Amino acid sequence: MSKKELKGWLYLLPAMIFLGIFMVYPLIDVFVYSLEEGYNSASQTYFGVGLYNFSYVLHDTYFLQAVKNTIILVLITVPLSTGLALLISLALNSIEKLKDLFQTIYFLPYVTNTLAVGLVFMILFKKTAYTEGMINLLINRFGGKSIDFIDGPYWAKMFVLCFYTIWVVLPFKVLILTSALASVNQNLYNAAKVDGTSPFRIFYKITIPMISPMIFYLVITGFIGAFKAYSDAVALFGTDLNAAGMNTIVGYVYDMLYGNSGGYPSYASAAAIILFAIVLSITCINLLVSKKHVHY
Amino acid sequence: MKVVLKHLTKIFPNITKNLPDVIAVNDFDFEIPDGKLVGLLGPSGCGKSTALNLISGLLEPTSGQIFFGDNDVTKLPPENRGVGMVFQNYALYPHLTVLENIIFPLQNLKGDKKMTRERMEAKALEVARLVQIERLMERKPSEMSGGQQQRVAIARALVKTPNVLLLDEPLSNLDARLRLQTREEIRRIQTETGVTTIFVTHDQEEAMSISDLIIVMKEGVVHQIGKPQDVYDDPVNLFVAQFLGTPQINTFKGRVENGWLYIGEDKVLKTTGVSDQKVYVGVRPEGFILDENGPLHCRLSAVEVMGRDTSVVSFNDNMTGVSIRSIISAENKVDTSSKEVRFSLKPYKVHLFSMEDEKRLYFEEGVLK
Numbered sequence: 001m002s003k004k005e006l007k008g009w010l011y012l013l014p015a016m017i018f019l020g021i022f023m024v025y026p027l028i029d030v031f032v033y034s035l036e037e038g039y040n041s042a043s044q045t046y047f048g049v050g051l052y053n054f055s056y057v058l059h060d061t062y063f064l065q066a067v068k069n070t071i072i073l074v075l076i077t078v079p080l081s082t083g084l085a086l087l088i089s090l091a092l093n094s095i096e097k098l099k100d101l102f103q104t105i106y107f108l109p110y111v112t113n114t115l116a117v118g119l120v121f122m123i124l125f126k127k128t129a130y131t132e133g134m135i136n137l138l139i140n141r142f143g144g145k146s147i148d149f150i151d152g153p154y155w156a157k158m159f160v161l162c163f164y165t166i167w168v169v170l171p172f173k174v175l176i177l178t179s180a181l182a183s184v185n186q187n188l189y190n191a192a193k194v195d196g197t198s199p200f201r202i203f204y205k206i207t208i209p210m211i212s213p214m215i216f217y218l219v220i221t222g223f224i225g226a227f228k229a230y231s232d233a234v235a236l237f238g239t240d241l242n243a244a245g246m247n248t249i250v251g252y253v254y255d256m257l258y259g260n261s262g263g264y265p266s267y268a269s270a271a272a273i274i275l276f277a278i279v280l281s282i283t284c285i286n287l288l289v290s291k292k293h294v295h296y
Numbered sequence: 297m298k299v300v301l302k303h304l305t306k307i308f309p310n311i312t313k314n315l316p317d318v319i320a321v322n323d324f325d326f327e328i329p330d331g332k333l334v335g336l337l338g339p340s341g342c343g344k345s346t347a348l349n350l351i352s353g354l355l356e357p358t359s360g361q362i363f364f365g366d367n368d369v370t371k372l373p374p375e376n377r378g379v380g381m382v383f384q385n386y387a388l389y390p391h392l393t394v395l396e397n398i399i400f401p402l403q404n405l406k407g408d409k410k411m412t413r414e415r416m417e418a419k420a421l422e423v424a425r426l427v428q429i430e431r432l433m434e435r436k437p438s439e440m441s442g443g444q445q446q447r448v449a450i451a452r453a454l455v456k457t458p459n460v461l462l463l464d465e466p467l468s469n470l471d472a473r474l475r476l477q478t479r480e481e482i483r484r485i486q487t488e489t490g491v492t493t494i495f496v497t498h499d500q501e502e503a504m505s506i507s508d509l510i511i512v513m514k515e516g517v518v519h520q521i522g523k524p525q526d527v528y529d530d531p532v533n534l535f536v537a538q539f540l541g542t543p544q545i546n547t548f549k550g551r552v553e554n555g556w557l558y559i560g561e562d563k564v565l566k567t568t569g570v571s572d573q574k575v576y577v578g579v580r581p582e583g584f585i586l587d588e589n590g591p592l593h594c595r596l597s598a599v600e601v602m603g604r605d606t607s608v609v610s611f612n613d614n615m616t617g618v619s620i621r622s623i624i625s626a627e628n629k630v631d632t633s634s635k636e637v638r639f640s641l642k643p644y645k646v647h648l649f650s651m652e653d654e655k656r657l658y659f660e661e662g663v664l665k
Contacts, residue, residue: 192400194380196376209391
């Protein structure tokens, strides 16, 4: 090894040590845990090696519920939030006065604490002994019946969770898309205008393709983020998510480790590996699709 | 189709309150004849592109009118004017192929103008042949050279058979060789299609070489309109004289006394018809004749032999530029050991300008017979 090469490795050493201890080792460990059957964390012993942990997790109704919740959350929030963000950015880009003000307002949720936002949502949606909650008051006003969004039917709770998630992820997407829109070469629009292109055609033939790399970036990171959802559900429904029927995959992993029914690192690891596999395959599919549709 | 501008003015209100408004186009009032290639020429920031955008309809004039033929198009949006436009950076749609780029304007047509896909592709192929890119139809803009992209942009502008073709600095993004080739190409395409073409440039050589007519402007004001050679030979003021021609016209401070022009103490030329006053003297580089007994004395600096001609660089106390560059036939041998060089001047290559308003002062001997 030449001296120059040695120097290079030396510079890389600190980062490699930290990554090794805090990323690579735990990753391998999780994989090992997931294959150790009947692992006991107190005595650090196990009975054998095999796929039983995966089988257990995949037959656990709580896990299946968590997977269902997560997938519904992903399928609803990612397209909706991206679409909404696009609409808002287009609107922001077309106004001149007060643009900065609106941009700031739309960005506020991004800098607000998740739990604080959760509290606000409680006030909006939760039924207590004293009040029906803001939204229910509104529904009552228009002649509807009160709905318990926090402890009520599944669809109501899912609605609140999706609403909340979209609200939290929207600002970042608006920020990215507004700058993407602003960076489209104005002459392309001028050329289209001279050629008599209708606004709708300009939008889907020029604007969308020109910002498609950013849209795909947001969709991919959105998928990953939504699959990893956990704190949002906790902020709304408390820590006992299994009882509320609103657990997510990451929530399940956490519960298996530290929750009331916890203390099963092997099951938690198996669930984590399954989540990893899902996210990896979805991301690969996303990248393949984006290669076909992002043009340059 | 001829284009007529009537008192066309565009004022950009200044954003900062303390500064005056910018008058980008000031009272344009002229006619561009049908089927001609017209160069709109001026230094950077003089309002050429604004003028072009007014004609295309992308900008709305502050006052004045624009006619295409006999139709007042001042209030019409760009798509109803029938203009084709080529932008400085071409503005090709990067995600579409050449073919898709070219048929894009055709796909916008509505009503009875609507075309079938076959018809569009046939039209596209026709213009592609005209600009010689028919082999590149499936390429993306990023897979082509600047010159090829330029041709695609021209094809896209021509495919609708526009009334007027507008080109904004069409050659500025090309390298020197390609520029020469492309400008001839533009001339050829214009001649073949016969479409009235207006192009904007800051490069006087470009404008002179291919235009039927040039319009020289500065700071929003038109200074002179005419055939390139006429404007070159007969500039109306010092700005036009200095702007046209490479190497630039040589200027001196001089004076007219009793019908004679003096530069310093040298009595250089008889100038009948100009009253006694101080003047700027412009002498074209080709207006110098090497003459041992010539009246104009200069200090010799360098002689550059460039095959066909010789370029003599010299100094004079009364010059306003950094040096005097004269071009003489290579057959004349210059004595490089000498410190002094003497010239006599060709009267019709000498232009006098008033020191007050820099307007041209005409004298009898300077009229080309």
